[in-house]
Amino acid sequence: MIDIERANEIAVERMTSARPILTGVASARDVIPGMRDNLLLHAGPPITWDRASGPLRGAIIGALIFEGLATDEASAEALVRSGEVTLEPCHEHDSVGPMAGVTSASMMVNVVENVSGGNRAFCNLNEGYGKVLRYGAYSPEVIAKLRWMNDVLGSVLAEALALTGEGVDMRALLAESLQMGDEGHNRNKAGSILFTAKLAPSIVRTRASKEEIGQVLQFMVDNALIVLNPVMAACKAMADAGHGVEGSTIMTAMARNGTDLGIRVSGLGNRWFTGPSQVPDGLYFPGFTSADANPDIGDSTITETAGIGAFAMAGAPAIVSFVSGTPQDAVNTTLEMYEITTAEHPFFKMPALDFRGTPVGVDIRKVIELGILPRINTGIAHREAGVGQVGAGLALPPVEAFEKALMAYAEMYLA
Amino acid sequence: MIDIERANEIAVERMTSARPILTGVASARDVIPGMRDNLLLHAGPPITWDRASGPLRGAIIGALIFEGLATDEASAEALVRSGEVTLEPCHEHDSVGPMAGVTSASMMVNVVENVSGGNRAFCNLNEGYGKVLRYGAYSPEVIAKLRWMNDVLGSVLAEALALTGEGVDMRALLAESLQMGDEGHNRNKAGSILFTAKLAPSIVRTRASKEEIGQVLQFMVDNALIVLNPVMAACKAMADAGHGVEGSTIMTAMARNGTDLGIRVSGLGNRWFTGPSQVPDGLYFPGFTSADANPDIGDSTITETAGIGAFAMAGAPAIVSFVSGTPQDAVNTTLEMYEITTAEHPFFKMPALDFRGTPVGVDIRKVIELGILPRINTGIAHREAGVGQVGAGLALPPVEAFEKALMAYAEMYLA
Numbered sequence: 001m002i003d004i005e006r007a008n009e010i011a012v013e014r015m016t017s018a019r020p021i022l023t024g025v026a027s028a029r030d031v032i033p034g035m036r037d038n039l040l041l042h043a044g045p046p047i048t049w050d051r052a053s054g055p056l057r058g059a060i061i062g063a064l065i066f067e068g069l070a071t072d073e074a075s076a077e078a079l080v081r082s083g084e085v086t087l088e089p090c091h092e093h094d095s096v097g098p099m100a101g102v103t104s105a106s107m108m109v110n111v112v113e114n115v116s117g118g119n120r121a122f123c124n125l126n127e128g129y130g131k132v133l134r135y136g137a138y139s140p141e142v143i144a145k146l147r148w149m150n151d152v153l154g155s156v157l158a159e160a161l162a163l164t165g166e167g168v169d170m171r172a173l174l175a176e177s178l179q180m181g182d183e184g185h186n187r188n189k190a191g192s193i194l195f196t197a198k199l200a201p202s203i204v205r206t207r208a209s210k211e212e213i214g215q216v217l218q219f220m221v222d223n224a225l226i227v228l229n230p231v232m233a234a235c236k237a238m239a240d241a242g243h244g245v246e247g248s249t250i251m252t253a254m255a256r257n258g259t260d261l262g263i264r265v266s267g268l269g270n271r272w273f274t275g276p277s278q279v280p281d282g283l284y285f286p287g288f289t290s291a292d293a294n295p296d297i298g299d300s301t302i303t304e305t306a307g308i309g310a311f312a313m314a315g316a317p318a319i320v321s322f323v324s325g326t327p328q329d330a331v332n333t334t335l336e337m338y339e340i341t342t343a344e345h346p347f348f349k350m351p352a353l354d355f356r357g358t359p360v361g362v363d364i365r366k367v368i369e370l371g372i373l374p375r376i377n378t379g380i381a382h383r384e385a386g387v388g389q390v391g392a393g394l395a396l397p398p399v400e401a402f403e404k405a406l407m408a409y410a411e412m413y414l415a
Numbered sequence: 416m417i418d419i420e421r422a423n424e425i426a427v428e429r430m431t432s433a434r435p436i437l438t439g440v441a442s443a444r445d446v447i448p449g450m451r452d453n454l455l456l457h458a459g460p461p462i463t464w465d466r467a468s469g470p471l472r473g474a475i476i477g478a479l480i481f482e483g484l485a486t487d488e489a490s491a492e493a494l495v496r497s498g499e500v501t502l503e504p505c506h507e508h509d510s511v512g513p514m515a516g517v518t519s520a521s522m523m524v525n526v527v528e529n530v531s532g533g534n535r536a537f538c539n540l541n542e543g544y545g546k547v548l549r550y551g552a553y554s555p556e557v558i559a560k561l562r563w564m565n566d567v568l569g570s571v572l573a574e575a576l577a578l579t580g581e582g583v584d585m586r587a588l589l590a591e592s593l594q595m596g597d598e599g600h601n602r603n604k605a606g607s608i609l610f611t612a613k614l615a616p617s618i619v620r621t622r623a624s625k626e627e628i629g630q631v632l633q634f635m636v637d638n639a640l641i642v643l644n645p646v647m648a649a650c651k652a653m654a655d656a657g658h659g660v661e662g663s664t665i666m667t668a669m670a671r672n673g674t675d676l677g678i679r680v681s682g683l684g685n686r687w688f689t690g691p692s693q694v695p696d697g698l699y700f701p702g703f704t705s706a707d708a709n710p711d712i713g714d715s716t717i718t719e720t721a722g723i724g725a726f727a728m729a730g731a732p733a734i735v736s737f738v739s740g741t742p743q744d745a746v747n748t749t750l751e752m753y754e755i756t757t758a759e760h761p762f763f764k765m766p767a768l769d770f771r772g773t774p775v776g777v778d779i780r781k782v783i784e785l786g787i788l789p790r791i792n793t794g795i796a797h798r799e800a801g802v803g804q805v806g807a808g809l810a811l812p813p814v815e816a817f818e819k820a821l822m823a824y825a826e827m828y829l830a
Binding site: 317327 | 616619
């Protein structure tokens with residue numbers, strides 16, 4: 001007889017006691033398990049070229065151009081269709097990626113170690129705003145920026161992190177930024193400057209020239225998302241720590257490839273349970289409407305999986321000016337998430353709720369029983385490759401994913 | 416017949432529309448009006464050596480040693496008692512200073528310009544934690560740190576600010592930090608890292624060596640109060656913009672010298688109205704109690720005067736772990752301050768109160784009529800020179816100061 005409650009306690013305890021440290025920045029091929037030159041990682045559950053949405057296709061093309069494997073859209077598409085280059089989810093390689101999430105072997109990635117559990121997780125470097133690969137842009141300036149990020153930003157960060165001697169404690173940084181109005185997914189203003197300020201003295205001590213150091217600091221200061229990717233890797237390391245507990249019904253991954261949303265469950269191995277990805281409901285930038293929006297995309301929902309993002313909105317009332325709603329809606333979102341979770345995070349506290357911990361550990365049974373879906377704060381991508389972000393808002397996963405997972409659970413454990 | 420309401424509207428409108436920009440860092444003697452080599456500025460209303468508290472005396476001794484005018488306590492005291500060195504309030508020289516607030520001619524100070532009103536305000540550089548002059552410490556390491564601050568930190572900041580071309584918009588920075596859990600007086604975590612991050616690229620571009628740049632950035636990153644002094648100068652520039660409106664009953668200064676608290680009123684010229692400074696009620700660091708506390712000291716109440724600090728606590732719930740109370744107390748403090756003020760700040764908005772502006776413009780008539788005193792968030796100094804900070808808490812001004820001001824108003828305008 002499976003003791004589900006006990007299994008879930010174990011899973012969530014492992015998740016919340018994980019202590020993720022950003023220890024380095026390195027080439028994907030050198031650190032990501034199973035990474036190889038003809039492999040592209042992408043956000044969400046598995047997908048083929050045929051079913052891929054515009055932004056994902058664009059990012060695939062851009063990554064192949066960046067790697068020197070293709071020169072244009074046609075040659076890139078041919079490589080993928082022929083099977084010479086394969087597509088696999090980031091999540092299947094201990095990794096996550098924002099939006100399209102496409103990560104190739106040469107790209108520098110953040111390396112996060114869960115020092116209390118021993119597992120590691122990876123996420124590429126954040127590109128900032130404007131035309132960026134993660135929204136499917138692949139023009140020459142996009143590729144040039146990726147090269148600068150690899151050659152200058154990545155190597156400076158790698159050296160600076162080594163100089164700190166201890167890396168950056170991402171759990172402590174998140175705990176602090178959640179007390180400064182961030183929710184860690186769509187609002188990372190505080191976390192990004194905490195991160196930049198923490199590393200700045202070490203960045204200055206690298207062997208890079210003053211000019212390069214100035215460029216790196218300017219790039220970081222101008223990018224209020226610079227910490228998102230290390231945060232995502234940290235959340236992946238925390239969520240993975242709770243994965244693989246026999247009998248547990250705790251969700252340990254939720255991710256979208258722009259076509260499907262998939263979830264994984266602690267006690268159900270590495271299977272994906274999917275449904276159609278929804279178009280978010282939110283605020284659009286001037287000139288855009290929901291008709292321009294791609295269905296929800298990206299692995300950044302690892303934040304909600306780990307108990308932050310939309311789950312921590314009560315502590316981030318200023319975010320409503322970005323994702324829509326009122327400060328009371330933000331509070332209500334967090335309160336609702338306590339209904340479908342099993343614990344309050346021991347490290348992520350919200351002053352606005354009298355220092356209550358954020359809701360963490362989504363139990364798929366509660367989702368189905370109560371009909372309450374996990375909430376997602378998200379950026380909204382244009383449906384065509386390379387146009388970029390057109391807004392931000394709130395999204396929900398498809399209920400099918402949870403229904404399928406619960407049926408699989410019944411077959412596996414209750415048959 | 417004086418139209419008091421209209422006069423107050425004008426005063427508060429000038430205060431809230433002021434746009435203070437940190438444009439430079441320079442020697443006090445070069446920029447502060449009336450500064451001279453045998454003058455020491457201090458916090459609060461005028462005071463003599465005889466009536467000065469321990470921390471103020473210590474800071475006076477330290478400043479005279481720093482200037483090479485004295486070598487020890489006895490020679491410093493003799494200089495002040497003889498009148499060779501005079502003491503005048505910072506406020507009487509367009510300046511403010513935290514805690515003892517002692518500022519001497521050679522010290523580097525922040526220069527803030529109200530670009531919409533034309534007035535300027537000044538505040539020394541923040542020394543960080545531990546043994547510091549502002550708490551009355553004057554040991555050799557305190558003096559050595561002041562020299563480093565003048566020679567390295569101050570000159571690097573001066574050059575970096577010049578390199579920005581535009582300075583730092585302190586109103587915009589405050590508006591942002593108030594949405595990130597700061598109240599701007601005792602909690603400046605967000606503001607300090609915003610400030611450091613904003614200046615970091617320019618700091619790297621100065622002519623200073625990489626080693627000095629590393630020292631400066633490390634000092635700034637490690638000091639969550641680094642922005643307090645520019646913020647105080649900005650608040651002084653805003654408050655002064657509202658000063659001098661005939662018939663206005665708006666408080667434009669509130670400051671403590673550690674013995675007396677004094678206020679100034681827009682329509683009552685440069686007169687001080689004083690009463691005994693109170694011992695704050697708060698949380699003490701381990702090993703200290705209220706028996707160790709000096710009465711409230713410092714010009715930092717310029718923040719409350721300008722509509723932040725305790726007045727903005729509703730947006731800074733995490734501060735209660737420092738000054739005592741619950742998040743609801745913090746909300747209540749702000750709500751109470753709406754009772755004695757005349758406006759809601761158009762730029763300083765609190766997401767937690769549905770983006771309501773902070774209460775600004777204390778009307779001394781309302782203070783007396785309602786019996787509600789302006790609230791103050793403050794650090795608590797040890798009563799002996801040089802021991803340092805022993806806690807933080809909440810303080811109130813003496814009601815006498817407001818009674819005296821209202822009587823003076825009646826004599827001047829209603830007789």
